[in-house]
Amino acid sequence: MKEISEQLHTNINFISVELLQRTIADLEAQVMNKETLYDLRRYVSDCFNHREGAGADSGYMRLSKLMKEEYDLDNNDIDEVVDDIEKLVAQYIMENSPKFTDDDDD
Numbered sequence: 001m002k003e004i005s006e007q008l009h010t011n012i013n014f015i016s017v018e019l020l021q022r023t024i025a026d027l028e029a030q031v032m033n034k035e036t037l038y039d040l041r042r043y044v045s046d047c048f049n050h051r052e053g054a055g056a057d058s059g060y061m062r063l064s065k066l067m068k069e070e071y072d073l074d075n076n077d078i079d080e081v082v083d084d085i086e087k088l089v090a091q092y093i094m095e096n097s098p099k100f101t102d103d104d105d106d
Contacts, residue, residue: 036100040090048085 048059057065060082067073067081094100 037090037094040093041086044086044089045082048082 048063051058063081064075064078067078
């Protein structure tokens with residue numbers, strides 16, 4: 001009986017350690033994805049904020065003018081659209097770029 005109890009205890013410890021390792025790996029992957037998504041959103045934002053020369057408008061400045069002047073929308077509307085654009089582009093990159101897709105077939 002003592003031998004069975006010890007074996008059971010060993011198995012439980014092994015399972016607990018394995019489960020803990022998997023949980024840690026999952027959490028690390030989630031944090032990495034969030035950091036990567038955040039980084040991608042920053043890169044997308046940088047693209048739209050880039051100006052080609054002195055006095056040139058950025059993509060966001062042009063979008064802001066269009067939304068305000070042509071369609072009478074306000075800064076809150078612009079902020080919401082910009083946020084949606086950054087999320088959409090970053091998510092599209094993460095879901096479709098070979099750099100972020102799993103290659104389990106290799």
